[in-house]
Amino acid sequence: MSQMDLTYSHVFKNSSQLEGHDTSFGLVSLGELYINAIGTHPSALDDSNATKDKLVSLLESAYKANTDRPFRVMLNDQSALALKQMQGADSEPEEANPAMGLRGVSRYASKAGKPGFIFECEVLKKAIQDKKLPVEVVVPFVRTSSEAATMIDLLAEQGLCRGANGLKVLLACQLPANAVLAEALLAYFDGIIIDVDNLAAFTLAVDFGDEALPYTFNKHNEAVKSLIRDTIRKTQLADKPVQILAQESDKAIIELAEGANVELIYTQTT
Template sequence: MSLWLSAIGASRGVAIGPVHRMHGTDLDIPEYHLDDPAIETEIARFQQAAHEARAQLAAVREQIPSNAPAEIGAFIETHLLMMDDTALIDTVTARIREDRINAEWALKLQSEELIDVFEQMNDGYLRTRRDDIAHVTARLQRVLLNQEHPIGTGTADQNSDPPVIVADELTPADIILLHQQGIAAIVTEHGGPLSHSAILARSLRLPALMGATGVRRLLVDEEIVVIDGEAGHLLAAPDAAALDFYHHRQQRDARYQRMLAVLRDEPAVSADGVHIAMLANVELPDDSIEAGRVGAEGVGLYRTEFLFMNRKDTPSEEEQLAVYRQVLASTDGPVTIRTLDAGADKSIGLSDKVAPNPALGLRAIRLCLKETGLFRSQLRALLRASAEGRMRIMLPMISTVGEMRQARHLINEAAAELAAEGLAYDRDLPIGAMIEVPAAALAAPTLARYCDFFSLGTNDLIQYTLAIDRIDDEINYLYDPLHPAVLTLIRMTIDAGQAAGISVSMCGEMASDKRYTALLLGLGLTEFSMHPASVLEVKRAVMGADVARLRRRVAEILSLTDAATYREALDGLTREQQI
């Protein structure tokens, strides 16, 4: 008998395959005492396991897809740092020696103690770090138990259909390893569409369902299931008619992707003749090549923080200059380079101090204005590179006019130094602000006087506006791009930019989602920057849009005062963008 389940569609696509259930952090841990002669051997076994687990993560870091957002790399970096933390590794070694117990048991006890400490913290951000402890110790446990390959070595042989992985939860590192083994889809009991794992699944074009409570109990290994990542459905034991229907869906999706590829060299011009700039978000110099393959007109966001991460020193001016030159040389269109956005979950090792609330602490432009030596080195490299291509400098997390003025003063000082040294730079280099703090959106008319452009970072803007952590499973249902306050701030920023005669782009996840394309066009947005994987899909939505009509319609919707009518009208607008 067929079984139909509903969950959260975290990554679109249809997959058909046999179930393989995984247990994630839910492992059967052996507990036994050791004789004295066995203690040092056990310690050596644990330390070797820690070395292997770290090597796994280091390899995963190198295989993060180019279109994956920065948070994925930061997530892996956090786990690598935990692998080196004495509070975990050295303390487990001491437990083995002092309590004369096996490594798995000692690791379990230490993990439980650390998780308990984080659980009792008042700060919500730090409480979420308990999940990182659980993920890191689960990886160590799998190595100790010889279960380091999540689906084993023989589950998916060359003659078998790719399996559908069903688990309680999966980390981004798990997903990358599983993807290498050729899985068809993932289904997890926990998680949501804004989790790191969901974002990564979308980057990998891997169909995914999340929040499927009890699914491991309801399914059995090897039974055939259908996953519909767009509708959020799982169908177990499908009959012939259902299989035929979903096979046709897969064929239709393949045709759709081929159709999108034809749009690569077409201009992104709406049905009523409005040109919309289609830009790409990239992290590494080679990523801009992928952006070119999908017809992106330039780079709307180049993240620089990974030049600074996972190293004991900071990159020199010359090292940075070489990278920025490479990005400019590999891109035909303009390149917007964001200055260092470190802090929160992207540590660069400047301090061992743990901030009470890193997401609201010393990060991004605040850090750069405090560590001016670090900032000056980057500014000099950026200015020198600007002589060799079309570049814009974007400053992250601006919240006050004072920050913008201070940053521009430092840029001017760096420019004066280069001029005195006889080094070339673009004397008309555009300097802009990333609008991701509600205060910046509210002050946009004033802030625009000191900016040459704005870029809306909706990921942070939404979560700061609604006071929620978008990757916290307990509350991420509150993360709502269509909330009236969010749309008001977006509209205010676009209107302020237009009034000041400066361009406004959007580089957050919202720009990558075709469901919101009509809405954003209606709000007046004319520059979209997104993962390269989303460029063609959003371009198609742009080409079918009547921008003038959308602007009138969106203005009417935003004027509605009845909450139910407002939501119904917006939902209707987003539904029009579905395939």
């Protein structure tokens, strides 16, 4: 892929984005889409089937906006703190540090998180089976190789078997451990999406939303860029797709992606 061939897309997280006719979606954030479009915790839904249908309809609309690219949907990566903002979220646990608590695989396998995970899988199955959408599943917050294996098993238990009918499962690289273990993790996944915001936050132990912290902490830090470059190299050596998820203001990261001929997905803080 030459630099002239580089493509750019956006994260779909709100139905209002469908109003932009020229918007191309490279990733669906199912957790954020659920919070924005539904707003009621899965455990408190009056009609879960109607909710599933609404989400599937939104997925179908997002896919129709760009049928010429892979349709990648990331499972819920939200913390318990974010989920507690929804109506009926009494079942969410109290955590001392939600950002580093039950998220991703550890959440899906937990008593608190498994019902929501099953709900999301049912939404994806309806999108695949009823609407024939070519969904590729993106898994967030995989902390270890053992969790990667667990995740593939959890998906299979819900009828989403990696490789069956061409189903692809990708890793969201959000943690330094993901970059360091990329070679081992790629045995379980069909590609990687590098989530710069989360990767930088966990690499530098910084909450970028905290205005009290010095401005010198930023995502352009060499440690962050080194992890991004290393992940790109390992993924490309494995001959698997790699994308970078970043904000349009992250100019240094964008230059890095362009220099490596890696597709960019733009996101915005919400």
